[in-house]
Amino acid sequence: xxxxxxxxxxxxxxxxxxxxxxxxxxxxxxxxxxxxxxxxxxxxxxxxxxxxxxxxxxxxxxxxxxxxxxxxxxxxxxxxxxxxxxxxxxxxxxxxxxxxxxxxxxxxxxxx
Amino acid sequence: xxxxxxxxxxxxxxxxxxxxxxxxxxxxxxxxxxxxxxxxxxxxxxxxxxxxxxxxxxxxxxxxxxxxxxxxxxxxxxxxxxxxxxxxxxxxxxxxxxxxxxxxxxxxxxx
Numbered sequence: 001x002x003x004x005x006x007x008x009x010x011x012x013x014x015x016x017x018x019x020x021x022x023x024x025x026x027x028x029x030x031x032x033x034x035x036x037x038x039x040x041x042x043x044x045x046x047x048x049x050x051x052x053x054x055x056x057x058x059x060x061x062x063x064x065x066x067x068x069x070x071x072x073x074x075x076x077x078x079x080x081x082x083x084x085x086x087x088x089x090x091x092x093x094x095x096x097x098x099x100x101x102x103x104x105x106x107x108x109x110x111x112x
Numbered sequence: 113x114x115x116x117x118x119x120x121x122x123x124x125x126x127x128x129x130x131x132x133x134x135x136x137x138x139x140x141x142x143x144x145x146x147x148x149x150x151x152x153x154x155x156x157x158x159x160x161x162x163x164x165x166x167x168x169x170x171x172x173x174x175x176x177x178x179x180x181x182x183x184x185x186x187x188x189x190x191x192x193x194x195x196x197x198x199x200x201x202x203x204x205x206x207x208x209x210x211x212x213x214x215x216x217x218x219x220x221x222x223x
Contacts, residue, residue, distance in 0.1 A: 004155075006155075033211065035212075041218075042215075042216070043201060043213045043214065043215050043216050044201070044213050046150075046210060049210060064146070065153050068159070091153075093155045093156070094151075095155075099157075100144075100146065100158065100161065101146075101211060102158065103148070103155040103156045103157065103158075105154055106153070106154060106155045106157045
C-alpha cells in the first residue's frame with residue numbers, strides 16, 4: 001500500500017517558538033494532503049486541506065496564521081506551528097490522497 | 113448533515129468472539145465508507161472500505177455490512193484476537209473529498 005511519512009515523530013519545544021512538521025508521500029504523488037490534530041481518546045479533527053501549488057483551505061476555527069501550511073510539491077506538505085503554546089500540544093497527523101487517503105504515523109508535539 | 117455517529121464508544125470482547133461496531137450517517141451524497149484502525153501513538157491505518165453499490169465486503173476476518181436505505185454500516189471482526197485491540201474509526205466521504213470521521217470505538221480483546 002501507499003506510504004506516508006512524517007518527520008519528526010515527536011518534538012518538544014518551548015512556548016513561543018515555532019516548529020515545522022513534514023509530511024511526505026513516499027511512493028505516490030499526492031495532489032491533496034490533509035492535516036489533522038487528535039487529542040487523547042478523541043477522534044481526528046481536520047485542520048486544513050492542502051492542495052499542491054495553492055493556498056490551503058482551513059476548517060472553521062483553525063487559525064491560518066498560527067498553523068502555516070505549505071504544499072510546494074506533489075510529495076511534500078509542511079505544517080508550521082508558529083508561536084506555539086502549551087494548548088497546541090497534541091498529536092498531529094497528515095494524510096495524502098491518491099484514490100484513497102493514507103495516513104502518516106503522526107507527530108507528537110509537546111509545548112513546555 | 114455531515115456527521116457520522118459511531119457506537120459503541122468502547123467494546124470488550126473475548127478472544128475468538130465477534131466484534132461489531134456500528135456507524136450511521138445522514139448525508140446521502142456520501143459514496144465511500146472506510147474503516148481505520150489506530151494503535152496508541154500511531155496514525156490510522158486503512159482496514160477495509162466499501163462503496164454503496166454493494167451490501168457487504170469481506171477481507172479476511174474483517175467484514176463491512178452496508179445498509180443504504182437505513183444509512184448505516186458496520187464492521188464485523190470475526191475470531192477477534194488480542195492483537196486486534198485498538199481504536200477503530202468509521203468514516204465517510206463524498207466523491208473523494210474530505211473524510212468525516214466517527215467518534216471512534218476502543219476495542220479490547222481479552223485473551
